[in-house]
Amino acid sequence: MNKFIPLIISGVIAVGAFGCETPSKTSADAPSGTNENVNAPTQDTAQKTQEDATGQVRKDQIESDIRAREQRNNATGGDAKRSDNDLKSEVRGKLEANLPASQLTVDAKEGAVTVAGTVPTQEQLNKIPTLAQEIKGVKSVKVNAKVAPAKP
Secondary structure: OOOHHHHHHHHHHHHHHHHOOOOEEOOOOOOOOOOOOOOOOEHHHHHHHHHHHHOHHHHHHHHHHHHHHHHHHHHOOOOOOOOHHHHHHHHHHHHHHHOOOOEEEEEEEOOEEEEEEEEOOHHHHHHHHHHHHOOOOOOEEEEEEEEOOOEO
8 A cells, every 4th residue: 555655646747747748839929739829929029029039048048958959869879769848849949049030839749740820921931841850850740830920
């Protein structure tokens, strides 16, 4: 009985942590999920998101995250099989660094990445699959994002 109670508690904690997984977002105003309907951001929101994404502190954070993931991946032999959380985070960082003023949500499951939200131009929308495929371990990319220039 003494061994059974910790087993139950750890099982509840594990289920709770797994059930609370959320997609990675490029901005605070990005959709909460990849199936959520999205609207164009306001001009102020788009400007703030772009400033956040292109700021030197944020660029340094993204570069540091990418280096840490590469080192961790190389330490494990450079396997192409990556955890869903690593894929979400790395794809989100790649998109955030390369698509300023975007409001994207990234989800991943077994190498299949789904990206939803808005980007200000068609050119940025077209870049999403290419940028996501550059991440080791991404097997497929589904883009549910749309072009939505900022509203004045």
